Amino acid sequence: xxxxxxxxxxxxxxxxxxxxxxxxxxxxxxxxxxxxxxxxxxxxxxxxxxxxxxxxxxxxxxxxxxxxxxxxxxxxxxxxxxxxxxxxxxxxxxxxxxxxxxxxxxxxxxxxxxxxxxxxxxxxxxxxxxxxxxxxxxxxxxxxxxxxxxxxxxxxxxxxxxxxxxxxxxxxxxxxxxxxxxxxxxxxxxxxxxxxxxxxxxxxxxxxxxxxxxxxxxxxxxxxxxxxxxxxxxxxxxxxxxxxxxxxxxxxxxxxxxxxxxxxxxxxxxxxxxxxxxxxxxxxxxxxxxxxxxxxxxxxxxxxxxxxxxxxxxxxxxxxxxxxxxxxxxxxxxxxxxxxxxxxxxxxxxxxxxxxxxxxxxxxxxxxxxxxxxxxxxxxxxxxxxxxxxxxxxxxxxxxxxxxxxxxxxxxxxxxxxxxxxxxxxxxxxxxxxxxxxxxxxxxxxxxxxxxxxxxxxxxxxxxxxxxxxxxxxxxxxxxxxxxxxxxxxxxxxxxxxx
Numbered sequence: 001x002x003x004x005x006x007x008x009x010x011x012x013x014x015x016x017x018x019x020x021x022x023x024x025x026x027x028x029x030x031x032x033x034x035x036x037x038x039x040x041x042x043x044x045x046x047x048x049x050x051x052x053x054x055x056x057x058x059x060x061x062x063x064x065x066x067x068x069x070x071x072x073x074x075x076x077x078x079x080x081x082x083x084x085x086x087x088x089x090x091x092x093x094x095x096x097x098x099x100x101x102x103x104x105x106x107x108x109x110x111x112x113x114x115x116x117x118x119x120x121x122x123x124x125x126x127x128x129x130x131x132x133x134x135x136x137x138x139x140x141x142x143x144x145x146x147x148x149x150x151x152x153x154x155x156x157x158x159x160x161x162x163x164x165x166x167x168x169x170x171x172x173x174x175x176x177x178x179x180x181x182x183x184x185x186x187x188x189x190x191x192x193x194x195x196x197x198x199x200x201x202x203x204x205x206x207x208x209x210x211x212x213x214x215x216x217x218x219x220x221x222x223x224x225x226x227x228x229x230x231x232x233x234x235x236x237x238x239x240x241x242x243x244x245x246x247x248x249x250x251x252x253x254x255x256x257x258x259x260x261x262x263x264x265x266x267x268x269x270x271x272x273x274x275x276x277x278x279x280x281x282x283x284x285x286x287x288x289x290x291x292x293x294x295x296x297x298x299x300x301x302x303x304x305x306x307x308x309x310x311x312x313x314x315x316x317x318x319x320x321x322x323x324x325x326x327x328x329x330x331x332x333x334x335x336x337x338x339x340x341x342x343x344x345x346x347x348x349x350x351x352x353x354x355x356x357x358x359x360x361x362x363x364x365x366x367x368x369x370x371x372x373x374x375x376x377x378x379x380x381x382x383x384x385x386x387x388x389x390x391x392x393x394x395x396x397x398x399x400x401x402x403x404x405x406x407x408x409x410x411x412x413x414x415x416x417x418x419x420x421x422x423x424x425x426x427x428x429x430x431x432x433x434x435x436x437x438x439x440x441x442x443x444x445x446x447x448x449x450x451x452x453x454x455x456x457x458x459x460x461x462x463x464x465x466x467x468x469x470x471x472x473x474x475x476x477x478x479x480x481x482x483x484x485x486x487x488x489x490x491x492x493x494x495x496x497x498x499x
Contacts, residue, residue, distance in 0.1 A: 003349050004029070010342055014335055021232045021339060023225045023346040031221060032350075032357050034214040039358060042193070042210060105219070105365040111227075113219045113369055115360070117210040122203050218354065222347065223370055229343055233336070233377055240332065240381055247325050248388045254319045255393045257464050261319045262393070268310055268323070269390045275301040277330065278382040288375050291337035298330050329385065337378050344372045394464045399457075402438055403428070407465055409472040413454040416441035422453070423476050 004026050011019050100120040107113050192211045197204060255265045277297045279289045289297075305311060314320050351363050401408040403424040410422040418438045425448055428437065434446035461469060 003346075007342060007346060010338065014339060018232075018335065018339060021229045021343075023222070023229070023343045023350070025346045025350060028218065028221060028350045029353065031214065031218040032354050035212060035218055035354070035358050035360075038212050038214040042212065103360045103362070105362055105369060107369045111223070113223060113366070115212065115215045115219060115362070117212070117360070119208040119210075121206040121208070123206075124203060215358075215360070219366075222350065226343070226347070226370055226372060229339070229372075233340075236336065237377060237381065240329070241384060243325075244329065244384050244388050247322060247329070248392060250318070250322055251389060251392050254316050254322065260315050261313075263467075264310055264313045265319070266393045266395065268305055269393050270395055271305060271310075272301055272390060273386075273395070275304075277301060278333070278378075278385075288379070289337075291334050291341055294330075294337060295334045298334070302327065326389065329389075333378065333381055333385070336381065340372065340378065347372055394460075396465060396468055399461060399465070406475070407461065407468045407472050408457075409461065409469055409476070411454045411457045411461070412448055412452045413457070414441065414444040414448055414452060416444050418444075419454065419457070421472070423479065 007022065007025050011022055014022075100118070102118045102120075103115065104118065105113050105115050192213060194209045195206065196209075197206045251265070253259075254261050256262060275297050277289070278294055311320070311323065314323070348363075351366055355361050355363050396407060399408055400406060401421040401424055402418070403420055406421070408419050408421045411419045412422050412425050413419050414436055416436050416439050418436055418441075420437075425445060428434075428445050429448075434444075435442050436444040
């Protein structure tokens with residue numbers, strides 16, 4: 001399927017009011033045709049003719065990353081016509097060669113980009129009219145020529161021997177009838193073409209600068225689409241954060257540990273985190289979750305909680321409504337990622353097509369000037385979901401003892417600030433493990449006592465995890481009974497085996 005058709009298909013998944021913020025790939029594609037046409041017309045005004053022999057114009061893409069630079073070392077085939085028909089009779093035996101042909105994209109203080117083609121020519125100082133052959137690179141056809149006409153015709157009787165006194169040749173642009181359109185000393189009507197010539201004792205340097213209107217319009221359109229989408233994203237982010245805050249406020253009322261739906265919401269959010277719908281950890285080496293991946297994972301999560309009957313366990317009607325709002329926020333996040341991904345792909349492909357059709361290499365320059373960030377915004381929105389919604393309901397995994405991996409009941413906070421359950425600290429002390437098991441802080445376990453009990457955390461755990469605490473108390477009592485039985489058996493010289 002062609003990419004233009006793919007965009008149209010995927011656009012149907014977005015809300016109708018979001019679709020204007022998609023980059024208009026097909027319109028930009030039509031603009032490229034205008035660039036090619038203007039290139040052809042512009043170089044005809046420079047007395048450039050189409051190539052008379054095949055050439056691999058695509059080799060321009062192998063040039064350096066900053067611009068398309070001409071290479072003047074290659075020679076055309078022997079049967080190639082190397083001068084323009086309109087001026088071939090005026091071409092001397094020795095003609096200057098372009099030193100460099102470059103295509104650059106510049107960015108001004110207003111954030112606008114400006115594409116420029118620059119042709120630099122260096123030749124020996126002379127008063128004779130010359131024709132400079134341009135190689136097929138950076139969008140220039142083969143056999144390209146610029147007429148260099150001296151300011152004063154050379155006379156054999158008045159020939160100067162002082163090269164410093166030689167006047168530079170004046171490049172001129174001519175139309176198909178040979179009429180001058182513009183020259184270095186008379187700009188004329190060609191506003192998109194400027195010519196500068198500098199004379200040196202031994203050489204003359206000429207620089208021809210081309211600013212194609214169609215190319216400028218192409219990039220103006222593309223930047224406008226990107227900036228319009230960026231403004232929409234900023235406006236949407238403010239609305240999204242507001243909706244999350246409102247939902248968080250309402251969730252706090254139904255997820256209170258005193259409410260009957262508290263345990264159900266805790267299980268829903270636990271399964272949501274286990275589903276890893278969105279990669280959320282900073283510094284996570286895994287690739288960011290794509291829109292399709294997030295959509296698929298969230299769909300599986302929603303089906304799972306339905307299959308195990310969690311939604312039917314919600315008693316408060318408000319809880320059911322808030323769950324639907326939570327679903328909607330995730331769906332909107334999927335739409336935002338899809339919009340960003342489609343615009344990023346459309347930009348990459350249209351720049352690639354621009355380079356392929358015009359041979360003006362922009363793919364390495366444009367991304368450095370104008371970027372589409374598909375991660376920062378969505379990562380911020382994902383963080384808001386986890387911090388302001390999912391984080392409302394405490395999860396047991398955040399309050400586990402690092403030693404027994406169970407709830408840290410009767411939590412002891414060591415002087416190094418690590419928290420363990422009191423039972424594990426007692427065991428460690430009996431085994432003469434006096435340093436912190438996590439950071440190896442010397443003597444931290446040895447110096448721990450009743451004063452190290454974190455009373456605020458203890459009350460928090462009693463309030464939010466009463467079920468887990470009861471299970472931990474049973475396990476602790478069973479463990480103590482086993483130790484006492486073993487100690488009693490050892491005291492009588494017998495081994496006790498507990499079945």
